[in-house]
Amino acid sequence: MLLSLVHLLLVGAAAPAWAATLAVDFGADWTKASIVGPKMEILLNTDSKRKFQSVVGWKATDRLFGSDAYSVAARFPADTYMSLKYLLGAQFDSKRADYYKTISSAKTVATSRGTVGLVRSDGTQWSTEELIAMQFAYIKQVADSAGGDPVRDVVVTVPPFYSQFERQAISDAIEIAGLRPLGLINDGAAIAVNYAMTRSFPTPEHHIIYDAGASSTSATLVTFTTTTSNTTKADTTTIEVKGIGYDELLGGTELDRRLRDILASSFDAKHSSTGDIRKDPKAMSKLWKEAGRVKAVLSVNNEARSSIESLAWDIDFKALVTRAEFEETCADLAPRFAQPIKDALAQSKLSLNDISSVILAGGASRTPMVQNAVIDIVSESKIARNVNADEAAAVGTALYGATLSRHFRTKDIRLQDISAHDVQVVYTAEGKNGPRTIHNVLFPKGGKTGSKKTLSLKRKEDFSIALEYKGDTPTPAQIVEATFGGVTESIANLTEANAIDPVVKVTLSLSDDAFVSVDTAVAYGEIKDDTLTGMLKGLFAGSSSTAPEVGTEETSTRASSSETDSASSASGSASPTDSASPSASATPTVEVKVKPKDTYPLKITLLHAALPPLTSAEKSDSKTRLRSVDTEEANKRLNAEAHNVLEGYIYRLRDLLDGAPDSPFFEFSTETEREKLKTTLEEVSAWMHEVGDSASTAELTKKKKNLESIEEPIQTRNREYHAAPPAIRDLQQALLAGRTFVVSARENRTQEESLGFEPKYTVEEIDGVDRKINETADWLEERVLKQNKRQRNQDPVLYSKDVEIRGKALQAQTMRLIKRKWYPKLKKTATSATATDSSSTSTATESKSTGHATDEL
Numbered sequence: 009m010l011l012s013l014v015h016l017l018l019v020g021a022a023a024p025a026w027a028a029t030l031a032v033d034f035g036a037d038w039t040k041a042s043i044v045g046p047k048m049e050i051l052l053n054t055d056s057k058r059k060f061q062s063v064v065g066w067k068a069t070d071r072l073f074g075s076d077a078y079s080v081a082a083r084f085p086a087d088t089y090m091s092l093k094y095l096l097g098a099q100f101d102s103k104r105a106d107y108y109k110t111i112s113s114a115k116t117v118a119t120s121r122g123t124v125g126l127v128r129s130d131g132t133q134w135s136t137e138e139l140i141a142m143q144f145a146y147i148k149q150v151a152d153s154a155g156g157d158p159v160r161d162v163v164v165t166v167p168p169f170y171s172q173f174e175r176q177a178i179s180d181a182i183e184i185a186g187l188r189p190l191g192l193i194n195d196g197a198a199i200a201v202n203y204a205m206t207r208s209f210p211t212p213e214h215h216i217i218y219d220a221g222a223s224s225t226s227a228t229l230v231t232f233t234t235t236t237s238n239t240t241k242a243d244t245t246t247i248e249v250k251g252i253g254y255d256e257l258l259g260g261t262e263l264d265r266r267l268r269d270i271l272a273s274s275f276d277a278k279h280s281s282t283g284d285i286r287k288d289p290k291a292m293s294k295l296w297k298e299a300g301r302v303k304a305v306l307s308v309n310n311e312a313r314s315s316i317e318s319l320a321w322d323i324d325f326k327a328l329v330t331r332a333e334f335e336e337t338c339a340d341l342a343p344r345f346a347q348p349i350k351d352a353l354a355q356s357k358l359s360l361n362d363i364s365s366v367i368l369a370g371g372a373s374r375t376p377m378v379q380n381a382v383i384d385i386v387s388e389s390k391i392a393r394n395v396n397a398d399e400a401a402a403v404g405t406a407l408y409g410a411t412l413s414r415h416f417r418t419k420d421i422r423l424q425d426i427s428a429h430d431v432q433v434v435y436t437a438e439g440k441n442g443p444r445t446i447h448n449v450l451f452p453k454g455g456k457t458g459s460k461k462t463l464s465l466k467r468k469e470d471f472s473i474a475l476e477y478k479g480d481t482p483t484p485a486q487i488v489e490a491t492f493g494g495v496t497e498s499i500a501n502l503t504e505a506n507a508i509d510p511v512v513k514v515t516l517s518l519s520d521d522a523f524v525s526v527d528t529a530v531a532y533g534e535i536k537d538d539t540l541t542g543m544l545k546g547l548f549a550g551s552s553s554t555a556p557e558v559g560t561e562e563t564s565t566r567a568s569s570s571e572t573d574s575a576s577s578a579s580g581s582a583s584p585t586d587s588a589s590p591s592a593s594a595t596p597t598v599e600v601k602v603k604p605k606d607t608y609p610l611k612i613t614l615l616h617a618a619l620p621p622l623t624s625a626e627k628s629d630s631k632t633r634l635r636s637v638d639t640e641e642a643n644k645r646l647n648a649e650a651h652n653v654l655e656g657y658i659y660r661l662r663d664l665l666d667g668a669p670d671s672p673f674f675e676f677s678t679e680t681e682r683e684k685l686k687t688t689l690e691e692v693s694a695w696m697h698e699v700g701d702s703a704s705t706a707e708l709t710k711k712k713k714n715l716e717s718i719e720e721p722i723q724t725r726n727r728e729y730h731a732a733p734p735a736i737r738d739l740q741q742a743l744l745a746g747r748t749f750v751v752s753a754r755e756n757r758t759q760e761e762s763l764g765f766e767p768k769y770t771v772e773e774i775d776g777v778d779r780k781i782n783e784t785a786d787w788l789e790e791r792v793l794k795q796n797k798r799q800r801n802q803d804p805v806l807y808s809k810d811v812e813i814r815g816k817a818l819q820a821q822t823m824r825l826i827k828r829k830w831y832p833k834l835k836k837t838a839t840s841a842t843a844t845d846s847s848s849t850s851t852a853t854e855s856k857s858t859g860h861a862t863d864e865l
């Protein structure tokens with residue numbers, strides 16, 4: 009299905025260096041992807057499904073993706089990587105990494121950064137980012153082969169509660185995949201964008217997007233408002249996120265895990281003496297798949313029969329699971345499924361009565377138990393099942409991507425998201441009773457993303473601040489520590505210049521994608537202008553110069569773009585330094601009093617102690633690793649292909665040699681050739697048999713060339729035997745036509761001259777064609793005579809290709825003249841001589857004739 013793209017038009021007809029953007033809804037179980045563009049299409053997997061299983065794995069040495077990898081998961085549990093989303097940006101000893109270990113048999117290790125690495129059974133280790141990058145690269149490949157422009161940029165969904173670490177990790181994975189992260193969008197916001205695409209909200213409406221995915225569940229409370237511009241009559245829909253609630257480890261996977269435990273316990277109950285099924289990775293992997301199947305059956309039936317042949321120790325497993333039993337086991341989860349809605353409401357300070365609908369999305373929202381948990385707190389009438397639970401996020405992301413890429417004009421939808429966590433700045437300050445640690449929430453939970461803050465601190469020496477998440481989650485708490493250098497000297501200089509209360513101003517931002525960063529740091533102090541104008545100005549300047557920006561309390565944080573603007577324009581006061589430079593020779597003699605420098609940029613040093621992001625070198629190493637896997641696989645494919653081709657060729661040659669003596673092959677070959685081919689063929693067959701499997705592609709190709717060099721001439725004779733006669737006939741036709749032309753052209757010329765016209769052709773031109781005809785005819789006659797003396801098993805002396813070349817040359821020369829446009833025009837009687845020998849003045853004639861005879865080529 010193509011999405012209806014009434015809102016999506018390519019801006020500007022020609023967008024030359026346009027690389028396509030990919031929108032990816034990356035899930036723990038399934039990944040949905042869409043190409044952003046006029047042909048916005050959901051990508052199909054190899055089974056033509058509209059989603060990809062988020063799995064990468066190896067079957068022996070073959071790397072597999074999606075359902076191919078999933079289908080062999082039970083055979084290669086240690087080499088199949090599913091649910092990697094849990095490990096994104098997770099520390100090795102984190103809650104999420106621990107949870108992952110309960111659902112996967114993959115072997116995990118701590119990386120040098122303290123994140124989770126995965127070890128294949130052959131010992132090779134991959135980072136989570138690399139394995140996810142492989143999946144992104146695979147989707148890129150699918151997108152690229154779906155036609156259209158190659159994909160370069162990616163917009164990807166993330167759960168709203170993702171911390172900087174998880175956001176960084178997925179961005180890094182995208183980069184390692186050879187793509188460019190264009191932006192991140194929270195799941196709920198993406199679904200809201202999709203919802204707003206086809207709707208209008210003349211009066212503001214509040215909706216809750218309830219997204220129960222595989223790995224987590226979240227509720228996003230959004231307010232939709234559509235306003236119409238008085239002047240342009242265009243609609244703008246604003247989506248404001250007002251509240252977020254979530255449960256990080258609650259989703260479809262947890263339900264699968266509980267079901268798998270029911271199945272495992274059921275097996276244990278019957279076969280307790282045989283061993284611990286939970287220690288058998290293959291059996292657990294089979295049960296994991298079975299749990300998923302049983303869950304789907306229980307969504308529509310009250311009971312599900314489970315049956316797995318030879319689950320472990322050659323025992324066939326049979327069980328009956330009822331929905332009641334399943335729900336009983338998950339009873340504790342019901343309130344957890346409802347909680348995010350309550351939390352989102354609480355944060356938004358709205359009540360359920362204000363909510364127009366609760367929009368269900370995500371795979372787990374189909375589970376009756378989950379729906380019931382929601383219905384328990386929200387009346388059934390408010391539940392909206394009118395979005396495509398699977399695709400809403402991918403489609404919304406694609407539209408968002410279209411907005412970001414700016415290559416398309418979209419329906420005007422504006423998104424304002426909020427932060428799910430408190431971000432605080434931590435530093436030490438001099439207090440009355442000695443130094444104390446200050447915690448200052450700069451970007452509060454529920455505050456708008458895409459904002460900047462400026463921190464003014466009274467300092468005399470270099471110092472550092474830390475940016476941290478407040479509270480128990482996320483972990484680690486510390487995002488980054490920034491140290492500011494050059495403070496001592498800058499403040500000293502400002503003080504020297506009589507600056508009033510010099511301070512250090514640090515600008516920090518929370519991006520639209522919820523990344524926190526330290527943007528700029530300067531030492532600043534207002535310098536009193538003691539010139540007469542300055543003094544006069546100062547009298548009526550009001551608060552700006554009199555009221556100090558920083559009070560006795562050391563911190564003053566203000567969210568304001570104007571604050572930032574004034575800071576950055578102040579740093580632009582480097583210009584006085586410029587004019588004070590020696591090049592001032594050009595300045596006029598009148599002395600200009602230079603305003604002293606009031607802003608000094610400081611050196612910012614960042615330290616990521618808790619969980620360092622990947623360095624560019626590390627990312628580039630990973631890219632190289634991935635590329636070498638790709639190259640290796642491509643080489644393997646080429647080798648297999650060369651192998652098959654040579655094998656097929658051997659069979660074909662054998663058939664030819666074994667053919668009937670009156671077959672064309674025998675007819676066009678000599679006894680010697682057949683003997684030689686036979687001997688070589690036997691050699692190559694034996695070689696294939698012995699070392700063919702390990703032979704390099706080059707060797708295989710070389711062997712094939714050996715054989716070809718013997719067979720090729722024979723085939724050529726056969727081909728020429730059939731191709732030469734029609735070619736000769738064509739050439740003879742061309743010669744005939746050429747001769748007719750020459751005769752006619754000469755006749756016409758004579759006539760034209762006698763009528764006093766400029767003749768259409770010069771004598772040279774006609775003679776030229778005539779000569780060409782004579783040459784060609786002579787060549788053909790000579791070759792045909794020789795060829796007729798040859799045997800069929802001798803190489804020809806006349807090749808159809810040469811005949812064709814001659815024919816085409818003759819044709820071109822003749823056609824050029826035939827196509828010439830000509831209108832009768834009286835010859836100018838030359839003043840000097842009347843009787844002109846046409847051949848001697850032909851050049852002059854030709855140049856004169858351009859007015860009426862033009863070659864049309």
Ligand SMILES: *[C@@H]1O[C@H](CO)[C@@H](O)[C@H](O)[C@H]1NC(C)=O
Pocket residue numbers: 238
């Ligand atoms: C647009 O029109 C409405 C209704 O006439 C008016 O209240 C509003 O102020 C106008 N807005 C602008 C920006 O002119």
Ligand SMILES: *[C@@H]1O[C@H](CO)[C@@H](O)[C@H](O)[C@H]1NC(C)=O
Pocket residue numbers: 494497498501608
């Ligand atoms: C401070 O002033 C001194 C002396 O004028 C100068 O050499 C130095 O570069 C100044 N420092 C900065 C950071 O501009």
Ligand SMILES: *[C@@H]1O[C@H](CO)[C@@H](O)[C@H](O)[C@H]1NC(C)=O
Pocket residue numbers: 749752753756
């Ligand atoms: C010669 O003149 C006739 C009659 O105008 C014309 O049909 C024919 O194409 C001319 N021949 C050539 C070779 O131009």
Ligand SMILES: *[C@@H]1O[C@H](CO)[C@@H](O)[C@H](O)[C@H]1NC(C)=O
Pocket residue numbers: 775776778779782
């Ligand atoms: C081409 O051959 C014919 C017949 O052999 C001859 O009359 C004519 O002069 C030749 N033309 C040229 C240009 O050599």
